[in-house]
Amino acid sequence: xxxxxxxxxxxxxxxxxxxxxxxxxxxxxxxxxxxxxxxxxxxxxxxxxxxxxxxxxxxxxxxxxxxxxxxxxxxxxxxxxxxxxxxxxxxxxxxxxxxxxxxxxxxxxxxxxxxxxxxxxxxxxxxxxxxxxxxxxxxxxxxxxxxxxxxxxxxxxxxxxxxxxxxxxxxxxxxxxxxxxxxxxxxxxxxxxxxxxxxxxxxxxxxxxxxxxxxxxxxxxxxxxxxxxxxxxxxxxxxxxxxxxxxxxxxxxxxxxxxxxxxxxxxxxxxxxxxxxxxxxxxxxxxxxxxxxxxxxxx
Amino acid sequence: xxxxxxxxxxxxxxxxxxxxxxxxxxxxxxxxxxxxxxxxxxxxxxxxxxxxxxxxxxxxxxxxxxxxxxxxxxxxxxxxxxxxxxxxxxxxxxxxxxxxxxxxxxxxxxxxxxxxxxxxxxxxxxxxxxxxxxxxxxxxxxxxxxxxxxxxxxxxxxxxxxxxxxxxxxxxxxxxxxxxxxxxxxxxxxxxxxxxxxxxxxxxxxxxxxxxxxxxxxxxxxxxxxxxxxxxxxxxxxxxxxxxxxxxxxxxxxxxxxxxxxxxxxxxxxxxxxxxxxxxxxxxxxxxxxxxxxxxxxx
Amino acid sequence: xxxxxxxxxxxxxxxxxxxxxxxxxxxxxxxxxxxxxxxxxxxxxxxxxxxxxxxxxxxxxxxxxxxxxxxxxxxxxxxxxxxxxxxxxxxxxxxxxxxxxxxxxxxxxxxxxxxxxxxxxxxxxxxxxxxxxxxxxxxxxxxxxxxxxxxxxxxxxxxxxxxxxxxxxxxxxxxxxxxxxxxxxxxxxxxxxxxxxxxxxxxxxxxxxxxxxxxxxxxxxxxxxxxxxxxxxxxxxxxxxxxxxxxxxxxxxxxxxxxxxxxxxxxxxxxxxxxxxxxxxxxxxxxxxxxxxxxxxxx
Numbered sequence: 001x002x003x004x005x006x007x008x009x010x011x012x013x014x015x016x017x018x019x020x021x022x023x024x025x026x027x028x029x030x031x032x033x034x035x036x037x038x039x040x041x042x043x044x045x046x047x048x049x050x051x052x053x054x055x056x057x058x059x060x061x062x063x064x065x066x067x068x069x070x071x072x073x074x075x076x077x078x079x080x081x082x083x084x085x086x087x088x089x090x091x092x093x094x095x096x097x098x099x100x101x102x103x104x105x106x107x108x109x110x111x112x113x114x115x116x117x118x119x120x121x122x123x124x125x126x127x128x129x130x131x132x133x134x135x136x137x138x139x140x141x142x143x144x145x146x147x148x149x150x151x152x153x154x155x156x157x158x159x160x161x162x163x164x165x166x167x168x169x170x171x172x173x174x175x176x177x178x179x180x181x182x183x184x185x186x187x188x189x190x191x192x193x194x195x196x197x198x199x200x201x202x203x204x205x206x207x208x209x210x211x212x213x214x215x216x217x218x219x220x221x222x223x224x225x226x227x228x229x230x231x232x233x234x235x236x237x238x239x240x241x242x243x244x245x246x247x248x249x250x251x252x253x254x255x256x257x258x259x260x261x262x263x264x265x266x267x268x269x270x271x272x273x274x275x276x277x278x279x280x281x282x283x284x285x286x287x288x289x290x291x292x293x294x295x296x297x298x299x
Numbered sequence: 300x301x302x303x304x305x306x307x308x309x310x311x312x313x314x315x316x317x318x319x320x321x322x323x324x325x326x327x328x329x330x331x332x333x334x335x336x337x338x339x340x341x342x343x344x345x346x347x348x349x350x351x352x353x354x355x356x357x358x359x360x361x362x363x364x365x366x367x368x369x370x371x372x373x374x375x376x377x378x379x380x381x382x383x384x385x386x387x388x389x390x391x392x393x394x395x396x397x398x399x400x401x402x403x404x405x406x407x408x409x410x411x412x413x414x415x416x417x418x419x420x421x422x423x424x425x426x427x428x429x430x431x432x433x434x435x436x437x438x439x440x441x442x443x444x445x446x447x448x449x450x451x452x453x454x455x456x457x458x459x460x461x462x463x464x465x466x467x468x469x470x471x472x473x474x475x476x477x478x479x480x481x482x483x484x485x486x487x488x489x490x491x492x493x494x495x496x497x498x499x500x501x502x503x504x505x506x507x508x509x510x511x512x513x514x515x516x517x518x519x520x521x522x523x524x525x526x527x528x529x530x531x532x533x534x535x536x537x538x539x540x541x542x543x544x545x546x547x548x549x550x551x552x553x554x555x556x557x558x559x560x561x562x563x564x565x566x567x568x569x570x571x572x573x574x575x576x577x578x579x580x581x582x583x584x585x586x587x588x589x590x591x592x593x594x595x596x597x598x
Numbered sequence: 599x600x601x602x603x604x605x606x607x608x609x610x611x612x613x614x615x616x617x618x619x620x621x622x623x624x625x626x627x628x629x630x631x632x633x634x635x636x637x638x639x640x641x642x643x644x645x646x647x648x649x650x651x652x653x654x655x656x657x658x659x660x661x662x663x664x665x666x667x668x669x670x671x672x673x674x675x676x677x678x679x680x681x682x683x684x685x686x687x688x689x690x691x692x693x694x695x696x697x698x699x700x701x702x703x704x705x706x707x708x709x710x711x712x713x714x715x716x717x718x719x720x721x722x723x724x725x726x727x728x729x730x731x732x733x734x735x736x737x738x739x740x741x742x743x744x745x746x747x748x749x750x751x752x753x754x755x756x757x758x759x760x761x762x763x764x765x766x767x768x769x770x771x772x773x774x775x776x777x778x779x780x781x782x783x784x785x786x787x788x789x790x791x792x793x794x795x796x797x798x799x800x801x802x803x804x805x806x807x808x809x810x811x812x813x814x815x816x817x818x819x820x821x822x823x824x825x826x827x828x829x830x831x832x833x834x835x836x837x838x839x840x841x842x843x844x845x846x847x848x849x850x851x852x853x854x855x856x857x858x859x860x861x862x863x864x865x866x867x868x869x870x871x872x873x874x875x876x877x878x879x880x881x882x883x884x885x886x887x888x889x890x891x892x893x894x895x896x897x
Contacts, residue, residue, distance in 0.1 A: 125788055146784045165529030167536045174543070179779040181478040182544035184506050186445045189536055190424055190525050201800075202500075207782050225892050226788050230763030230865040236856060237765045237787055244772070244845075245780035247543075258535060267529040294524050464828030466835045473842070480777040481843035483805050485744045488835055489723055489824050501799075546842075557834060566828040593823050 029060040039075045039227030041068045046082035050283045053137050054092035058102040068124055075227040075234060080129040089286055090136030111256040112137055113170040116144035120246055123235040125226055129219040130155045140170035149219055151212035155197040157205055163192040163293035165267045169259020174247035180204040194290035271296045328359040338374045338526030340367045345381035349582045352436050353391035357401040367423055374526040379428040388585055389435030411436055412469040412555040415443035419545055422534040424525055428518040429454045439469035448518050450511035454496040456504055462491040462592035464566045468558020473546035479503040493589035570595045627658040637673045637825030639666045644680035648881045651735050652690035656697040660704045666722055673825040678727040687884055688734030709854040710735055711768040714742035718844055721833040723824055727817040728753045738768035747817050749810035753795040755803055761790040761891035763865045767857020772845035777802040792888040869894045
């Protein structure tokens, strides 16, 4: 497990390296380590202690996406995590206003949902290689990627928002309803329960669950195969598929606004405080977040 | 297997009990026994000899839905069957005009399809816990519920209408095409064949197939978890998911009209008579209805 | 393995036989052998050496569809292959202009995609019984059928176009995105990889994978069951399901045009030449086409 914690000043140096297209050399942002190889940019999220989606990580995701889009030699962007237990557990609920400002840099509006939709509409092919927990906006980030492959032993999926009386604000409603149909989406979204990789595959949440030992090899090989194909075809393909299956910006905007609106309910604040008292946003307590969410006291 | 057969006069008493919100006390309609526990209303269908969907059951379903919607303490409505072999086998074909009148009470129009769509649009989260046979409008009723969990050993699914030259009139075309895609929906709808729970799960007809012994515990636990979450969030969630995946009223109305129209064909009457001679609408003969439907004489 | 290679003059005789409704008698086109039994027309593709989709096969497919549609006694049309290794591998890339002219006979425009959409919109119920390889337009042909059942041991699926920098032009984008969702469709369409029958089933590419030994019996029995049901109901069913799940003609037309447009890229020509040198369009080399497509030299 490599962890790259670095000062922000190193970003400019990194971007230079990316532009040189020097594949061998790893580059580091504060919360993401990137490396490029044969048309594939690998972005490894490493934001200890648990990869919470806060301002720094949103800022670095924006930078990585911008750089990859600007680099003609990059066709495929792979996201993975340096932490085997947490890919992205969810947003940092104490810093919502801050990370939304960073999202606006690419999305034009302070909304994670619109940032993630920007990623889905990108000409790049994006792949999430998932080990550990993706809940809430973590799940929504990987749903915004074009494909998702997950480690059978360790990946855990959940939309936790309803335990706080909220609906997901960054795309889960749009993606999950289309991927798994009305009934499974209502189950997943209303129950705030954890789903393992095998069930997530059966429900269509991910493309496939694979043995952890085979995951990295599988994704790398797939990414390199795709990256060897002509860029114009890949870009046109995404346009055509998105025209059918990617929800309009306006729907993402409404889900984003509803998330904020419901966040203002007294019940949400009461439940959030109860969760914080039980260790929400700590590495240890979130290992069994599923149980905690089912036990938050009724208002 | 509890069966509650009761005179209709008891209904008013039951409604009173529901309004008192007294969870411990079971309540009975003529064809449905209801009990409430911690925000969940359990409605057990018990209409011997085989839970045919006739006027009494439609009337009681309407009452249960109305009461549950009017009771602020109810967030989740679970439907199950007191008969392990039949959940709802299909409509009572000898009493179509009658049950349609009862459907109009909630739907505004004499159409089962519109009644079922009303249920899908309700702010309540609805779960079907399925043992035994759901065919025809029985399948359409559970498809109108938000989620479906079925006993692996006993649940059987079928849209039998095409064996009589009809298309399903109460939502199966709308739901199955969206849940399982064009090809599997055409298979299911054109073949009038039986599907077991395992295959129904693979096709997306149900959320999941579970061992019969685990089914009740699983559904109760899921329902109670959801019922502990704030009502406003659940209601908004359904609105947003339905906006994507619930077909418009007009499409249900057209399917309903087409069902009636095709029911007037001479072939349909000939096939229905042939089926009645072979025991259609009797408990014993419908245990292997799949075979009977494949053998009705060509007109 | 029966192979019927015949001169074109025999077609008129065949059509006469079809109209006589004489089930026992097999009929032969140059590239397709047809037989009729109890409302089902079985069309076996036999165009050695490998069932490439060229002008003769497109011409004969058009004839078979026209005849089946004109014959009131036919309700179900089953396509299978006389070659256990190849169902339809893809189009004959050396004769594109020619086969497109034959497609225009039914589609009104020189486009395979519009011919295939015509088949999907037909009042006939169509079933593909798949052994061997279906790649490119071969996959698109079976996707245009209402249902697809495949031999677990031998069926192989792939959309190979992206290896040449093209997007599929005959319906794969429209069908696969709707059947398997955005993420799996992007995987399949961008990777140009082979998928076996089991994975194709999990992804919704086919209805079901079956043991090869059981496939013929299963499909024949299903086809005969459906063919015993009244024609008016089957026809109305297709109308209603297609209204939900069959993409508009205009989308097929755009994909068709994009395929031609991207085919004009220098990269496409370079890659096609590289493939031809390695045995593309030969029986032996295409047994492991998956590997070849991953190794075509970058332009």
